[in-house]
Amino acid sequence: MSTFFFGATVLAQDTIMPLWPKDKIPNRIESDEKEEHVSEDIVRISKVQEPTIEVYLPAxxxxxxxxxxxxxxxxxxxxxxxxxGTDIAKFLNGKGIAGIVVKYRLPSDKSQTEKWNVPLIDAQRALRLVRSKAKDFNIASDKIGIIGFSAGGHLASTLGTHFEEKVYDQIDEADAQSARPDFMALIYPVITFTKSTKHSGSQKNLLGENPTQEMLKHFSNELQVTSETPPTLLVHATDDPGVPVENSLMFFQALKDKNVSATMHVYPKGGHGFSLARKDPHLRGWTEQLFEWMESLN
Known part of the structure; x- marks a missing residue:
């Protein structure tokens, strides 16, 4: 694996780049917290201190x-x-699509100020940084979308509805780029924090123990949709026990109400966290639906 820093030409299929210059990471507090990696059935990363993008490019x-x-x-x-993350990027490469995994910071009282804004800060920066390097990555600057899974779907939907919100000060030319995604795919996403169908764990980790009603509404993204929200694909299973399908249904309705192009695929079975669903002949069809939808956007 090759690692490149700002201004470098991208030569490798899998390039890891820091989101920020090391001494300019917004909302960061120096602490003894260290990033942790646990590799068992899947790779779990926690306590991210220095967010990155990992870039996978097709031929x-x-x-x-x-x-x-x-x-x-x-x-x-x-x-x-x-x-x-990386499995999704490699899968996208097989269809000629650049896949860029965002290792975003997770909310932490120990190493961050205003922890609830930190994932969005990193998401905005990632989109702007990728757009600024479109030529290097051989991509079109107006064909940059996002895909998020579960709480990552909440972050993606936050970026898709809060892309104009100023959550950090510009640090370089990349930050002059728009943070608006051109399209958005939300896979079994967490969407709401105000309804009984919310995912309490995501809410607690992002907003803390006692969030205000104003904060709950601010991050309930079905309430934040505008006519500028990008075209969206939603995928969910009806029997999802962790993040109820109502999260996607609410977001779909909000998009429809604002006349934003919305496509939704709801499967009867699949549970939560199915990723590519390669072992389920019916459910794994969602990926082909994704590619067909992306082609229809051109």
Whole structure:
């Protein structure tokens, strides 16, 4: 694996780049907290201190010009980094799409100020950084989408609805780019914090023990949809025990109400956290639906 820093030409299929110059990471507090990696059935990353993007590029001859930033889930407590990250990027590469995994910071009282804004800060920066490097990555600057899983779906939907919100000060030319995704795929996403169908674990990790009603509404993304929210694909299983399907249904309705292009695939079975669902002949069809939808956007 090759690691490149700002201004470097991307030569490798899998390039890891820091989101921020080391001494300019917003909302960071120096602490003894250290990033942890646990590799068992999947790779779980927690306590991220220095967020990165990991870039997977298809061969130039296969490239469609589209790219997707990938936000792994994990309830804002961990990142399911390969299961809902690097495996997704490699899968996208097979269809000529650049896959860019965002290792975003998880909310921490110990190493951050205003922890509830930190994932969005990193998400905005990731989109802007990728857009600024579109030529290097052989992608079109107006074909950069996002895909998020579970709590990563909450972060993706937050970026898709709060992309104009100023949550950090510009540090370089990349920050002059728009943070608006061109399209958005939300896979079994956490959406609401105000309804009984919310995912309490994600809410607690992001907003703390006693969030105000105002904060709960601010991060209930079905309430934040506007006509500028990007075209969206939603995928969910009806029998999801962790994040009820109502999260996707509410977001779909909000998009429809604002006349935003919305596509939804609801499967009768699949539970939660199915990733590519390669072992389920019916459910794994969601990935082909994703590619067909992405082609329809062109």
């Amino acid at each position: 130039k001859k296969n490239a469609t010009g589209q790219a997707m930033l990938i936000f792994p889930g994990g309830g804002y407590g961990i990142l399911a980094y390969d299961w809902e």
